[in-house]
Amino acid sequence: MSSGPHRKSVGLAYLLLALFGLFGLHRLYLGRSLSAAGMAAITVLSIPLIWSGLGLLGFVATGTWALADALLIPSMARETKEGMPALA
Structure with a gap:
């Protein structure tokens, strides 16, 4: 896999979830x-x-x-990397 401009870090998404989960910053990042x-x-x-x-x-x-x-972050990051459209 290439590390193109759309590649998102699962680790960073989890960090954002842990720190600002109620505000949805992990979803914004993804x-x-x-x-x-x-x-x-x-x-x-x-x-x-x-x-x-x-x-x-x-x-x-x-x-x-x-x-x-917390269960969905890996699949959301994978969809972002593969260029699949995010519906919500």
């Missing part, structure tokens, strides 16, 4: 800007609502999403 913006919006909107059930629900949603991404 070329999934729409879903990254969605994760960030849910997290940011949940911060002022943290003491209500709605804020907690937002964090549970993005936290679950980030945990699922």
